[in-house]
Structures are given as structure tokens and as C-alpha cells.
Amino acid sequence: MKPVRLAILGLGTVGGGVLQLLQENATEIKRRTGREIQITHVGTRRPRPDLNLEGIQQSDNLLEIVRQPDVDIVVELIGGLHPAKDIIIEAIKHGKQVVTANKALLAEHGNELFTLADQHVVQIAYEAAVAGGIPIIKVMREGLAANRINWLAGIINGTGNFILTEMREKGRPFEDVLKEAQELGYAEADPTFDVEGIDAAHKLTLLASIAFGIPLQFDKVYTEGISKITAQDVQYAEELGFRIKHLGIARRAEKGIELRVHPTLIPKEQPLANVNGVQNAIAVNASAVGQTMYYGPGAGGGPTASAAVADIIDLVRDISYTEDGSGTIPQLAFESLKDIPILPRQEITSGYYLRINVEDLTGVLADVTTILSHLGISIDAILQQPRLKNRIPIVIMTDPIVESKMDEAIAKIQALPATHGEVIRIRLESLEH
Numbered sequence: 350m351k352p353v354r355l356a357i358l359g360l361g362t363v364g365g366g367v368l369q370l371l372q373e374n375a376t377e378i379k380r381r382t383g384r385e386i387q388i389t390h391v392g393t394r395r396p397r398p399d400l401n402l403e404g405i406q407q408s409d410n411l412l413e414i415v416r417q418p419d420v421d422i423v424v425e426l427i428g429g430l431h432p433a434k435d436i437i438i439e440a441i442k443h444g445k446q447v448v449t450a451n452k453a454l455l456a457e458h459g460n461e462l463f464t465l466a467d468q469h470v471v472q473i474a475y476e477a478a479v480a481g482g483i484p485i486i487k488v489m490r491e492g493l494a495a496n497r498i499n500w501l502a503g504i505i506n507g508t509g510n511f512i513l514t515e516m517r518e519k520g521r522p523f524e525d526v527l528k529e530a531q532e533l534g535y536a537e538a539d540p541t542f543d544v545e546g547i548d549a550a551h552k553l554t555l556l557a558s559i560a561f562g563i564p565l566q567f568d569k570v571y572t573e574g575i576s577k578i579t580a581q582d583v584q585y586a587e588e589l590g591f592r593i594k595h596l597g598i599a600r601r602a603e604k605g606i607e608l609r610v611h612p613t614l615i616p617k618e619q620p621l622a623n624v625n626g627v628q629n630a631i632a633v634n635a636s637a638v639g640q641t642m643y644y645g646p647g648a649g650g651g652p653t654a655s656a657a658v659a660d661i662i663d664l665v666r667d668i669s670y671t672e673d674g675s676g677t678i679p680q681l682a683f684e685s686l687k688d689i690p691i692l693p694r695q696e697i698t699s700g701y702y703l704r705i706n707v708e709d710l711t712g713v714l715a716d717v718t719t720i721l722s723h724l725g726i727s728i729d730a731i732l733q734q735p736r737l738k739n740r741i742p743i744v745i746m747t748d749p750i751v752e753s754k755m756d757e758a759i760a761k762i763q764a765l766p767a768t769h770g771e772v773i774r775i776r777l778e779s780l781e782h
């Protein structure tokens with residue numbers, strides 16, 4: 350069979366990694382696909398004298414590259430929404446298969462792109478877009494295909510997890526650790542994507558779509574970042590037997606689907622509580638298998654290139670199957686997706702950690718607990734720390750309650766004359782069932 354021809358767009362850390370991986374492991378890969386993969390084009394502006402580009406055409410006109418007849422698969426690794434979207438559309442219209450790591454583009458415009466791909470009978474493969482080196486898309490689509498997914502919860506932003514880990518282990522302030530994460534190259538170009546949860550929401554959107562067969566609905570993910578978490582909260586959580594993790598959670602509830610990204614207190618003994626540094630992990634609770642967890646590096650050149658090359662190999666196998674005349678390429682079956690409602694935040698039930706800074710006045714704790722009890726919110730634990738200047742931080746953990754009630758409680762506590770600053774709430778998850 351003739352080689353499958355590839356265009357790699359973007360020769361940064363990941364694009365360069367893909368090229369090197371395909372060259373270094375060419376024999377292994379050919380054994381696995383039964384077919385040679387030939388890189389015919391690279392699209393880049395920057396020179397990469399460190400890479401072997403012999404026999405490969407190089408250009409910065411990416412739209413022109415994806416129109417070329419000697420390209421079967423386009424590997425988009427430039428990131429961002431524009432011009433990546435137009436380039437992928439052009440590639441699909443020219444009948445090319447697409448491999449991408451572009452989580453933002455798929456989460457925000459994926460419905461349109463997958464529909465177009467369906468019409469042109471090509472695939473968009475995106476293992477590299479979610480949790481880097483962890484093959485979670487294949488797990489959901491293949492390994493767990495027999496199951497009904499009940500919920501999944503993941504640490505899917507390495508930068509956020511690195512920050513929380515450093516705050517806990519070394520008591521370092523947030524800003525300091527973020528700066529280091531940027532220097533180490535973990536953070537997104539715009540680090541607010543990491544610290545405000547947007548990057549995790551992009552990834553959760555993709556995971557939830559596969560898990561529950563729902564369209565991509567990035568705009569309906571409740572998204573909260575870690576920027577309000579202080580080293581103090583991390584320490585209080587420890588004292589109470591919990592650890593704060595920034596989780597993406599997708600859960601099938603009675604009336605719809607919960608889709609949320611926020612800091613979460615989880616019991617210290619839970620495996621997810623022990624995923625540290627820049628590592629990612631995803632726990633999946635599924636009907637037949639029960640709970641499984643997938644762990645590994647969620648970012649970086651090597652892990653992300655590993656995922657992109659795995660997608661290339663899959664596509665090469667699928668293309669070969671088709672060219673044998675045995676059928677069309679199996680698609681995502683996009684048209685069969687169901688639109689189950691996404692629950693608004695106010696309808697979600699969970700336990701809460703509240704941190705309230707109050708003036709040291711007699712009766713203030715009673716005022717707070719009265720507000721909670723009038724709203725039917727049961728207290729599970731209270732931690733009152735010694736005075737910090739004139740303020741007392743009161744930490745309260747509650748039993749599960751619907752979020753609309755907690756909104757009411759927080760508004761009332763916030764309005765007490767003794768309350769200072771913002772009442773901090775962090776949701777709790779046991780991750781047991």
C-alpha cells in the first residue's frame with residue numbers, strides 16, 4: 350500500500366515532538382499500522398534547525414498546505430481559535446482527516462466542526478486535547494464502551510494542580526507559584542485560562558460529550574478557578590481531613606447533567622487527593638466496571654505528542670480499512686447525540702466548606718449558625734481559629750444542601766455587620782458513589 354501522507358501544522362514543542370516521534374519510532378509504527386507514514390508538509394514560520402526536515406516541504410501558508418493533494422491527514426498543532434478554525438474547515442472540505450490538540454477550538458466550535466466532518470466523511474481526532482498523555486478519550490470511547498457512565502471527576506489542569514500542591518506542601522503564596530508554573534512552561538499563553546478554570550472547562554466539555562452522548566456545551570459549564578483559594582484554606586482543609594483539588598466534574602443526575610469546574614474539598618484518602626504537582630488524573634464511575642482512575646502527565650511536548658501520534662496511527666488503520674473497500678471510516682455518530690439538559694448551578698447539591706472572617710464580637714458565631722439552621726442547613730464541623738488581628742476566621746463544613754439554599758445563607762452571612770471580606774465557599778465531594 351502507498352504511504353499515508355501527513356501535514357504537520359505548527360512546529361512548536363508538540364509539533365516538533367510529533368515529527369521526531371514519527372521519525373524515531375518509524376519501524377515500530379509501521380509494524381503497528383502495516384503502512385508507512387510520510388510527512389510531506391510542515392507549516393511553520395519559525396526555523397527549526399534542530400529537526401530533520403529532509404524531503405519535507407515547508408511553508409507558512411497553512412491554508413494552502415491543507416489543500417494539497419499529497420496530504421491525507423492534517424495535524425493541527427498551532428492552537429487558538431483563529432486561524433486554526435478556518436484551517437480545519439478548509440482541511441475537512443478537502444476531504445482530509447484531522448488530528449488536533451486544540452481543546453479551546455473543539456469545546457467552543459466543535460459542534461460545527463464535527464457536523465462538517467460528518468458531512469465530508471472524515472474524522473477529527475483529539476486525544477491530545479484532553480489530559481495530554483493520558484489516553485482518556487480512547488478509554489471513554491473504547492475501553493468503557495460497554496458501560497453507562499455515572500460520573501467522572503478529574504484533575505485536568507496541571508498548572509492549577511501544581512499551584513495547589515505547592516501551596517499545601519510548602520505554604521507558598523499563589524502568585525509565586527503561578528510565576529514558577531509559567532517559567533516551567535506549564536501554563537497556557539493566557540494563564541487566566543489555567544487559574545480561572547477555563548482550560549479545565551474546555552477539557553470537561555469534551556469528556557462530557559463522549560461520556561453522556563451530549564453536544565459540546567462549553568457555555569453551560571459552571572466554571573470557577575482557584576484564584577480565591579488561600580494557603581490558609583489549604584491548611585484548614587488539611588486539619589479537617591480534606592484536600593483542596595481543582596476538579597472538573599460531570600455527573601448524570603436525575604433531572605439532567607451536572608457540568609462543573611471548581612475547587613473541591615475531597616477526603617485525603619481518595620486517590621485523586623494524592624495526585625500532586627503537574628500530574629493529571631481522571632476518576633470514572635461506570636455502571637459495569639465500577640470506579641477506575643487514569644493517571645499521568647497532562648501536558649508537555651512528549652505526552653501530548655504521544656497522544657497525537659496515537660491518533661495518527663488510528664487514522665492510518667481506519668484509512669487503510671476504507672481503502673480495502675470494506676466500508677466508511679467509523680464516525681463519532683454525531684447526529685445521534687442527545688440534548689439532555691445541563692443543570693444550573695443552583696440545582697446542584699453538595700456539602701460546603703465556608704470560611705467567614707468575622708469581628709471578634711460576642712454572639713457572632715450564634716448569628717451565623719442561626720442563619721444556617723433557619724435554612725435547614727446542617728453543620729458537620731466547625732473550626733474556629735484564634736484571633737488574627739481583630740478578626741476571627743470561622744470555618745464551617747456543612748452536610749449536602751442544594752446550592753440555591755447555600756446562596757441564600759451566604760448572602761445573609763455576608764450582610765451581618767460583623768462579617769468582613771468575602772465569604773469563601775468551597776464545594777465538597779466524597780467521590781465514593
Ligand code: HSE
Pocket residue numbers: 480481505506507508509535536537543548647648649
Ligand atoms: N495549561 C495546561 C495545563 C496545558 O496546565 O494543564 C495542558 O492542556
